[in-house]
Every structure is written in structure tokens, then in C-alpha cells.
Amino acid sequence: MPKLRHGSQMLLNTKTDWGEKMERLPNNGDDRQKGFCVHCGGQTESKDHAPSKVFLDLPHPKHMPSLPSCGDCNNGFSGDEEYLACFIECVVCGTSDPEQLSRDKIKRALRRNRSLRDRIERGHRQSDTVGGALIHVWQPEDERVRRVVMKLARCHAAYELNEPRLDEPEHVLVMPLVSMMDDQRDHFETAPEVNIWPEVGSRAMHRMLIADDAYASGWITVQKGRYRFLAVAEGSLMIRGVLSEYLAFEVIWE
Numbered sequence: 001m002p003k004l005r006h007g008s009q010m011l012l013n014t015k016t017d018w019g020e021k022m023e024r025l026p027n028n029g030d031d032r033q034k035g036f037c038v039h040c041g042g043q044t045e046s047k048d049h050a051p052s053k054v055f056l057d058l059p060h061p062k063h064m065p066s067l068p069s070c071g072d073c074n075n076g077f078s079g080d081e082e083y084l085a086c087f088i089e090c091v092v093c094g095t096s097d098p099e100q101l102s103r104d105k106i107k108r109a110l111r112r113n114r115s116l117r118d119r120i121e122r123g124h125r126q127s128d129t130v131g132g133a134l135i136h137v138w139q140p141e142d143e144r145v146r147r148v149v150m151k152l153a154r155c156h157a158a159y160e161l162n163e164p165r166l167d168e169p170e171h172v173l174v175m176p177l178v179s180m181m182d183d184q185r186d187h188f189e190t191a192p193e194v195n196i197w198p199e200v201g202s203r204a205m206h207r208m209l210i211a212d213d214a215y216a217s218g219w220i221t222v223q224k225g226r227y228r229f230l231a232v233a234e235g236s237l238m239i240r241g242v243l244s245e246y247l248a249f250e251v252i253w254e
């Protein structure tokens, strides 16, 4: 994973007017695809939100997608999710000082958790550029980031497409939107054309029929500026997501 750089090139995606409405859609797909932990195939002891609330601000969307998961998996992700949410906010704001961050939730998390702040700060370097500007370089803990991305991808695949995947994907990409070349960014933002319709009864099928304003150009906005994703199944299974309009990920199962 490339280092995350924060500098004057930082920009927010303003291409699309993302809606904010999240619909609660029924999943009437094949029952064999439900009833087990979407991460490990184990017992369904709890509900796991995707995305986790730490990636969103208050007030939360009314209907948060949630998936069956076992207690161990559900609890196992929360530390990594808090780390990643805090890390991204620090990169975006260029500091790990809680008082200078924008998101209230992250301010509070870093005020009460000094060791998390230290851990994030250990991946932070400042250096001078040739032109004399100061640049921040942030190195995340790759394994933690990957665990969160895989959790999100598995949840979206199961929830949207009724395609739970317990196996390892063929492709995982995690990088800041600002680090993408223009054509790479265009490719990432554009949902592939889907000729095969999703399974009858799956949520993706419902979304095709409803096409509400939370579902723009294939992307589903959970909370504007905080979290959006797209889920496509046509031959291969692809999940893309963007956290805080900063960190992009793509996971593909062939």
C-alpha cells in the first residue's frame, strides 16, 4: 500500500451530487446465502454494521446495513475500525492533535485514547520539499487497513448482492483518491456496465428498480462525504468503496 500523502493537492470529489437517503430494502434472495457469519461462516450471534458507525457522523442514517456475524468476528474488527477512522481523519486534517480535527467522534476517540494517538503519530513524518513546502507523510498499519477493507467488502457482497464470500479475493487495492492518476480515477468512479441482472430478490435488484437518489451512477451513498460504495456482480464480484472522500478501496473475487 502506498504511503498516504497529504498536501495541497488534496481535493474532494464534487463530480456527483450524492444523495443521503438510505432505504431499508428487503433481501428475498436465496436463503442458503444467509444464516451464518459473513466473515468466517460461523454462528450468527450478533449483527455487524457495514460500514461501522465510527466511519459515520451523527446523526447516523436511519437504516444502517447490518449483517449476521459471530461474536468473535464482530468484536475483532472494532479496534481496527477505530484505528482506521482516526488515521484517515488525522491524514485529512494533517495532524493527530484532537483539537484540530474536524470530526467530533474522532476528536473524542483520540482524546480518551492516548495510545491510539501515539500509534498513529508513529506513522507520521514531516519533510521539506525541494520547493520549500512542508509535506506530511503518513504510513498506516497495512494489515489493520486490509482487515477493515475485507470486512467492508464481505459485508457489502453479502448484503447488496446476496453473495457472501468467505474465500480470499484475487485482488485488493487500497489507495487515497488523490494518489490516483486521472484515468485511474475515472475508471474507479465509473461503475462497470452490467448486462446480467442481479439475483431476483437481492438488494441490488431492488435498487435497480427503485433508483432512488442514494443510488447515483451505481454508487450507494451511506453518508455524504463519509462513506459510499458500489457492488457489482457480473462473472466476477467487485466491491469499491470510499471513506471520508479520501481512502478508496477495491476488492474483486474472480
Ligand SMILES: [Zn+2]
Binding pocket: 037, 038, 039, 040, 041, 042, 043, 069, 070, 071, 072, 073, 074
Ligand atoms: Zn465469524
